[in-house]
Amino acid sequence: MSTHHKILIADDDASIRLVLSQAFSRLGYQVRATGNATTLLKWVSEGEGDLVITDVVMPDENVFDVLPRIRKDRPKLPVIVMSAQNTLLTAVNAAEIGAFEYVPKPFDLDDMTAAAKRALARPTDSEATKAQARALRDERLPLIGRSAPMQEVYRTIARLVGADLTVLILGESGAGKELVARALHDLGPRKDGRFSVINLAAVPRERVETELFGKGDGDLGKLIEADGGTLFLDEIGDMPLDAQTRLLRVIDGSETTINPKTGRRPNVRVIAATNRDLRALIQQGLFREDLFFRLNVARIRLPPLRDRTDDIPDLARSFLLRAHREGLPAKAIDAGALERLKAYEWPGNVRELENLIRRICALYAEDLITARIVERELQDQSPAPADPSGPVTLATLVERHLAGYFADQPEGGPPPGLYDRVLHEIERPLIRLTLSATRGNQVRAAEILGLNRNTLRKKIQDLGVETARAKR
Structure with missing residues (x-):
């Protein structure tokens, strides 16, 4: 352990100061300890310390009043707050004023030293600055990555940007196929036109043609919307056969749809993407072979993340x-x-x-x-292992879990209340993931779940689901 790190400890209990000082000294840290907030503030203002560990209630000041001053003078100095007032409000207050960690008393010494190590292991200012600069640069790029598989993708994109050919992008779900399509659009001659997207897996089959070609009452459809730009057809393997026939006419120029604003047929670049095997769909009679050849003029295969x-x-x-x-x-x-x-x-x-x-x-x-x-x-x-006999449904996964649970029980079976316990286990991750997807927006989460907002709020409280606090 490097000895250049110094830890400042503040607690009015001399025994706690002694225990922490000895523990961190044995680990090789320099330690200074005090029983009041005034001395702690003096040390911090003089530039001492790489970490502060402090009690909340001090003889002269409450640390919740002191910490904002520390944050103002030394914004990068991590502070671990400990308190015997082990309430939710104490933990929330510590988080709100920027404490690195809140440790309730009585604490486990191993937990305290582990928290200190995490605080001191944070990147230095120079490392953080470099990482942030790289992230800022990457954020301006349509695609991120410098691996060998991505270099091949970049080379293919570079060759196709100005060609205005129909492109088929192949790759697993979530690999970034839409980002490749956007790069082809944004870097090419059609960049000033519209980039119009339709996810064919998300549109009801009976509405696909209407979404693409409009319905004549002011709804012009994605094809006319993309006139002069790019039409991106995501998950093309899910397109119904009738719509495939009409799309084929768009690509070969025989489609009769007219843009009422120009009086001409739409001029679009078609880019399609799929995570399915189109040749297998052709064999099953679910995808037109002639459309496949029209789409497969140029092809980009996007590697999965595990390969880069x-x-x-x-x-x-x-x-x-x-x-x-x-x-x-x-x-x-x-x-x-x-x-x-x-x-x-x-x-x-x-x-x-x-x-x-x-x-x-x-x-x-x-x-x-x-x-x-x-x-x-x-x-x-982590998902459960896939069943090789077919797709795994939620019901299958629950049944497997419960079967193992019953197998482990004595002859008398599980204790009473099993129904509510199972619902509790399912509700918590469902609500947590929904809140994560809505970035903590409870109104939107309630809408997605089909719950009243007050009902959702009560479930969050009853289930102990952590939620993101709105940034002030």
């Missing part, structure tokens, strides 16, 4: 910056956390990584994302 793990650090930092700009707390991420992210399989690809980063920003108080935090979230979200 070297890009994860840059992606994670960019998502942290984006989350902060959208109102979530600013956070850094350490090397251990990045290594754990790189070791994960990412079945949901880049979208899953971004959602995980947002969730951590919303639900964790720590300024630094560590491997412990990442591990906890990945364990909570």
Whole structure:
């Protein structure tokens, strides 16, 4: 352990000062301890200390009044707050005024030293500045990543940007296919035109033609909306056959749809994307072979995130910056956390990584994302192994879990109240993930869940679901 780190300890209880001083001295830290807030403030103002550990109630001042002054003078100085007043309000107040960690008394000494190590392991100002600069630069780019698989994608995009050819983008769900399409549009000659998107997997089959071609009552449809620009057809493998026939006419120029604003047929570049095997769909009679050949003029295959793990650090930092700009707390991420992210399989690809980063920003108080935090979230979200006989439904997963639970019970069976316990286990992650998806917006979350807002608020309280606090 390096001895250049100095810890300032403030507590009016001499025994606690002694225990903490001895513990941190044994770990190789320099330690100064005081029994009042005035001395602590003096040390901080003189530039002493790399970490402050302080009780809330001091003989001369309450630390909740002192901490804002510390934050103003030394905004990068981490402060761990400890208190015997173990209430929710104490923890909330500590978080609101910028404490790195809140540790209730009586505390476990190992927990305290672990919190101190996390605080002192945060990136230095220069490291944080470099990472932020890289994230700022990356955020301005349509795609992020410097790995070998992405370099091949970039080379293909560069060759196709000015060609105005129809392009088919292949890749797993969440890999970033729409970002590739946007890059082709934004960097090409049609950049001043409209980039119009339709996700064919999300539109009811009976409404696909209306969405694409309009219905003649002022609703012009995506095709005319994209006139002069790009029409991006996401999940093209889900397009109904009737709509495929009409799309084929658009591509070969025989479609009769007229843009009423110009009196001409729309001039669009068609870019399609899919995570499905179109050749297999052709064999099943679900996709037109002639349309496939029209779309497959130029092809870009986007690698899954597990095949470009070297890009994860840059992606994670960019998502942290984006989350902060959208109102979530600013956070850094350490090397251990990045290594754990790189070791994960990412079945949901880049979208899953971004959602995980947002969730951590919303639900964790720590300024630094560590491997412990990442591990906890990945364990909570890891799906059960897939059933090779077919797709796994929620009902199947629940049944498997309950079957194992009953198998482990004695002959008398589970204790009473099983129904409510199972509902409780399902409700909590459902509400937590919905709040994460809506970035803490309870009105929107209630709408998605189909609940009254007051009902949702009560469930959040009863289930102990952590929520992101609105940024002031």
